[in-house]
Amino acid sequence: MYEVWGKIIMTKILIILFPFIFSACLWQTTSVEEFEYIMLKEFVGVYEIHLPGIKNKNGNGEIAGAPMSWVTILKASKMNSSVSAAEYICIGYRVPYVNEQNNQLGILKIHKTSKNKCPEYYSDELSLTGITYLSIKQTPKVLNLKLMLASKNLSKNIEVPLYNLPDHQEKVLTYVTLDSEDNLLSLEKRTKRQGPKSKEKCFDINAKCEVIKPNICDECEFGSLEVAGSSCPEGGIRFCHPVSCGGKNMPACVRFKKINQEDLCYQNSPAGFCQEGLYAYCGNDGYLICL
Amino acid sequence: MQKYRIFLIVIVLLSVIIFPITFYLIKNQNYSEQISQGKDEIEVLIKASIDLKRIWQSGDLDSLWKNHDLGCVDLLGDPFQTKDSYLRCNPDFIQCYFEHLDKIYQPHLTVSHKNIKQKVYLNRFKNKKYYQLLTKSTYLGKSIPYYGIMVELALQNNLKNRLRFILEDACSEVLLPQRIYAFGPMPKDHRKDWKWDNFNRSIFIDKHLVSNRDIREWIDQDPNIHLAYWGADSMQLSDPATTLKISEMRKYCHFRGKELLAAHVFDAATFLPMDMSNPRPNVIIRSPWSYSKVSKEGFLYRAQTDENYEVTKTDCTYAFTADCLKYFKYQNYNDWALSFVGISGSLGGYMEVFENISHPDQNLKASSFYFPASSSVHRLANRSYWDGVGFDQNNFKFSEGVDINNLRGLKLKVAFRCMRYGAK
Numbered sequence: 001m002y003e004v005w006g007k008i009i010m011t012k013i014l015i016i017l018f019p020f021i022f023s024a025c026l027w028q029t030t031s032v033e034e035f036e037y038i039m040l041k042e043f044v045g046v047y048e049i050h051l052p053g054i055k056n057k058n059g060n061g062e063i064a065g066a067p068m069s070w071v072t073i074l075k076a077s078k079m080n081s082s083v084s085a086a087e088y089i090c091i092g093y094r095v096p097y098v099n100e101q102n103n104q105l106g107i108l109k110i111h112k113t114s115k116n117k118c119p120e121y122y123s124d125e126l127s128l129t130g131i132t133y134l135s136i137k138q139t140p141k142v143l144n145l146k147l148m149l150a151s152k153n154l155s156k157n158i159e160v161p162l163y164n165l166p167d168h169q170e171k172v173l174t175y176v177t178l179d180s181e182d183n184l185l186s187l188e189k190r191t192k193r194q195g196p197k198s199k200e201k202c203f204d205i206n207a208k209c210e211v212i213k214p215n216i217c218d219e220c221e222f223g224s225l226e227v228a229g230s231s232c233p234e235g236g237i238r239f240c241h242p243v244s245c246g247g248k249n250m251p252a253c254v255r256f257k258k259i260n261q262e263d264l265c266y267q268n269s270p271a272g273f274c275q276e277g278l279y280a281y282c283g284n285d286g287y288l289i290c291l
Numbered sequence: 292m293q294k295y296r297i298f299l300i301v302i303v304l305l306s307v308i309i310f311p312i313t314f315y316l317i318k319n320q321n322y323s324e325q326i327s328q329g330k331d332e333i334e335v336l337i338k339a340s341i342d343l344k345r346i347w348q349s350g351d352l353d354s355l356w357k358n359h360d361l362g363c364v365d366l367l368g369d370p371f372q373t374k375d376s377y378l379r380c381n382p383d384f385i386q387c388y389f390e391h392l393d394k395i396y397q398p399h400l401t402v403s404h405k406n407i408k409q410k411v412y413l414n415r416f417k418n419k420k421y422y423q424l425l426t427k428s429t430y431l432g433k434s435i436p437y438y439g440i441m442v443e444l445a446l447q448n449n450l451k452n453r454l455r456f457i458l459e460d461a462c463s464e465v466l467l468p469q470r471i472y473a474f475g476p477m478p479k480d481h482r483k484d485w486k487w488d489n490f491n492r493s494i495f496i497d498k499h500l501v502s503n504r505d506i507r508e509w510i511d512q513d514p515n516i517h518l519a520y521w522g523a524d525s526m527q528l529s530d531p532a533t534t535l536k537i538s539e540m541r542k543y544c545h546f547r548g549k550e551l552l553a554a555h556v557f558d559a560a561t562f563l564p565m566d567m568s569n570p571r572p573n574v575i576i577r578s579p580w581s582y583s584k585v586s587k588e589g590f591l592y593r594a595q596t597d598e599n600y601e602v603t604k605t606d607c608t609y610a611f612t613a614d615c616l617k618y619f620k621y622q623n624y625n626d627w628a629l630s631f632v633g634i635s636g637s638l639g640g641y642m643e644v645f646e647n648i649s650h651p652d653q654n655l656k657a658s659s660f661y662f663p664a665s666s667s668v669h670r671l672a673n674r675s676y677w678d679g680v681g682f683d684q685n686n687f688k689f690s691e692g693v694d695i696n697n698l699r700g701l702k703l704k705v706a707f708r709c710m711r712y713g714a715k
Contacts, residue, residue: 172461175457178336178453179453222548256488257491
């Protein structure tokens with residue numbers, strides 16, 4: 001008697017739960033359209049792209065790799081909404097493994113991070129599943145993802161305009177981000193602790209044109225000054241402003257600049273000029289000093 | 292009863308199957324519509340950003356300011372005293388323009404997309420302004436320009452999406468062509484000429500003199516700046532800033548990521564090259580006039596050699612001398628005395644101070660409306676001296692033979708502009 005009642009109750013519960021379970025099954029994956037929309041949004045502010053997954057740049061851009069392994073197919077840089085730091089977008093692809101016994105289809109996942117490194121393994125929620133084939137190509141203006149979905153057996157194209165890349169960037173206009181208002185950060189003013197300090201060397205290079213300190217002069221508060229005496233293609237040593245040139249014990253002002261690696265740092269070098277009565281000498285740091 | 296029960300079970304089973312499918316289809320359709328709407332929104336916002344860029348760069352295309360439709364005298368000053376190029380890449384114009392549209396209940400930008408007109412609005416930031424001023428000295432970040440504004444666009448009835456972008460100042464500078472230049476007046480022996488070049492580096496020079504508006508914006512963003520002679524009352528905002536000490540001028544230029552214009556760069560930007568097609572001339576022949584390659588030609592030559600020469604209104608557009616004051620007042624942001632690279636006021640107008648490293652006692656372009664066209668100050672590279680501290684006559688030293696009697700008791704005005712070195 002109790003067993004019969006139990007079965008009836010169970011059946012009723014299942015009938016009640018069925019629509020929800022069924023709906024959940026229908027809703028578990030991201031559609032191509034949604035994935036494309038998210039990419040369109042995220043890539044508005046992208047200013048740099050690397051496609052590490054493509055081995056042969058002149059080929060069809062097909063992504064290959066060990067079956068079931070994660071391959072980072074794209075790494076893009078953009079500014080965060082407060083423009084204070086870079087943000088990175090990594091797209092990972094789990095290479096499908098399809099044979100008679102197995103049917104593990106490919107997965108695309110988007111990972112956003114503030115670290116300049118993409119993960120080895122993508123555990124992010126945002127994914128596009130059921131992929132049997134993927135290729136990626138980039139022109140100066142457009143990023144193109146071509147994929148084949150197992151469910152529809154159709155190829156899909158995702159085209160993402162790259163508005164912010166140097167080749168395509170509207171002169172004057174730099175896109176930062178496109179996001180929901182709740183996610184936008186307010187701008188924070190620079191504090192004295194941030195960035196290189198005034199009069200600090202923001203780029204250092206020796207006479208052999210070996211970079212000793214990478215160029216961070218873009219972060220100087222008041223711009224920077226290049227000193228005279230270098231002929232490296234990368235430019236000469238730079239200091240953050242305010243720095244004067246041409247006075248006694250100061251760097252000489254630049255009169256001309258060559259980029260043929262000719263040594264221009266020597267006594268009375270014409271590459272620099274000083275105040276009347278002072279002469280340019282090659283200092284220990286490899287640039288002209290007025291004495 | 293049994294039939295009724297079977298019928299009921301069938302109904303329940305059908306509804307159990309139909310309900311989720313209908314739910315899925317409706318939700319899916321709504322979702323697809325939402326996604327499609329989202330994609331359209333992105334395109335509309337991008338189109339609107341290009342429209343806004345046009346307004347930022349072009350300024351008052353509809354002559355709203357000139358026709359006194361904008362109001363905003365406190366922000367923009369009197370339109371009759373300023374050329375409208377003052378409004379190009381001017382954040383105050385952006386503020387004023389969109390406040391005006393608010394007042395007359397007009398959408399900020401209207402974008403046509405798929406044959407439907409979409410209304411796009413500029414959001415206000417916390418300071419109630421439609422923009423956030425960006426300079427490298429106030430914000431840190433890769434995309435921060437030397438000078439620009441950040442703006443935020445949103446659509447009416449939107450998915451809360453906001454497009455943030457930066458509009459950079461692309462209006463105020465000219466690029467000095469890469470070539471060999473000479474510094475100072477032409478010597479008799481060309482082998483003694485002091486030459487330099489800017490190959491492999493870019494030099495950007497302010498097209499116009501730094502204005503009162505520029506200085507007001509600078510001091511507004513930093514309460515620690517105290518200028519010795521700055522008085523904000525009754526000033527025309529577009530007029531050149533002429534009451535700063537040279538140390539304050541240098542600080543202002545640094546705020547904009549630049550430095551005070553160097554005398555040799557000013558010479559390079561104003562001496563008219565004899566042959567533009569040859570960037571490496573062996574001998575640099577130059578005339579003392581920015582508008583002519585011939586020394587014995589033009590109105591200044593005639594005025595300086597013929598005491599009966601009468602300066603005309605047209606002459607004033609080549610060099611605004613004291614004689615021109617009887618015709619009209621000097622206007623900043625004009626294209627008068629434009630040099631071959633496009634900097635204004637190469638002769639006449641306001642006195643202008645430079646950084647002169649090699650000859651610090653020759654740091655002033657005295658050619659200005661203080662002197663008549665017949666004065667020898669109106670020659671390129673004929674420089675005087677300003678001590679950079681005060682504005683009385685004894686703070687200046689003009690060349691011998693320059694008549695300075697009419698300057699007695701006057702507070703002399705000294706203007707300036709900035710320059711910057713860019714990557715090659």
